[in-house]
Amino acid sequence: MAMSETELLALLRELDDPERLEQPQHYDRAATGLAFSGLIRRLEADFGAPCESERDTQDSSEYGRIHVPANATICGTRIVVCVSKFGSLAEVCADNPGAFLGTDEAREEGALDPADLATVEQALTELGYVSVPEELLESDYEGPSALEHFAARPTWWTRFFGLW
Numbered sequence: 001m002a003m004s005e006t007e008l009l010a011l012l013r014e015l016d017d018p019e020r021l022e023q024p025q026h027y028d029r030a031a032t033g034l035a036f037s038g039l040i041r042r043l044e045a046d047f048g049a050p051c052e053s054e055r056d057t058q059d060s061s062e063y064g065r066i067h068v069p070a071n072a073t074i075c076g077t078r079i080v081v082c083v084s085k086f087g088s089l090a091e092v093c094a095d096n097p098g099a100f101l102g103t104d105e106a107r108e109e110g111a112l113d114p115a116d117l118a119t120v121e122q123a124l125t126e127l128g129y130v131s132v133p134e135e136l137l138e139s140d141y142e143g144p145s146a147l148e149h150f151a152a153r154p155t156w157w158t159r160f161f162g163l164w
Contacts, residue, residue: 002121008132012156015087016143021159022061023085029056032063035127036083040066042123043081047072047116061085062161068120074113077106079120083129084160090129091137091161092120102135137161 003011017024036055044051049072055064061084068079075094082091093099094106106112124131137157141147147154 002125003130005136008130008136011087011130012089012132012160013143015089016145016159018143018145021145022059024087027085032083032085035088035129036064036066039081039083039123039127039129042127043068043120046119046123060161060163061159068116073116075111075116077111079112079116081120081124082161086160088129089160090124090131091134091157092117092124092131093134097134097157097161098138100134102133102138104135132156132160 015024033055040051040053043066047068049069051069052067053064057064063083063085065083066081068081070076070078073079077094080093080096082093082097084090091097092103094103094112100106100109100111103112103117107114107117121131134157137160138155141154141156141159143159145159147158
């Protein structure tokens with residue numbers, strides 16, 4: 001079952017440790033890597049195509065990204081799944097983070113098919129990830145961590161997927 005926006009914001013606040021910006025205190029890199037590999041395999045099977053990935057991002061609270069190729073999607077736009085080092089948080093976006101204001105806008109503009117989004121969301125849920133909508137991640141950051149070193153306005157995306 002999908003979490004409400006209120007529940008997701010409560011989870012983001014719970015995971016937010018101002019002493020540990022890049023990764024949580026008990027971060028298990030090996031376990032995160034295994035789970036990420038499982039997600040890659042699942043998306044490749046679900047979309048019937050190899051997926052490129054970037055992993056173990058240095059100086060970032062994001063662990064990695066998986067790219068479902070455009071030619072494997074209904075609308076012909078690649079899907080990017082970003083995975084955080086915090087609490088198995090994940091974000092799904094069409095083309096790239098920030099290319100659209102979120103999955104709703106991408107669907108409205110014909111860049112993301114609801115069936116493709118449902119396929120990715122189901123994989124994330126079944127593999128224990130918490131999908132956080134891009135629209136929520138792009139809202140103003142309201143937590144205890146000092147994010148003033150960012151040139152742009154701090155967002156929840158900055159906190160859990162940004163570079164440090």
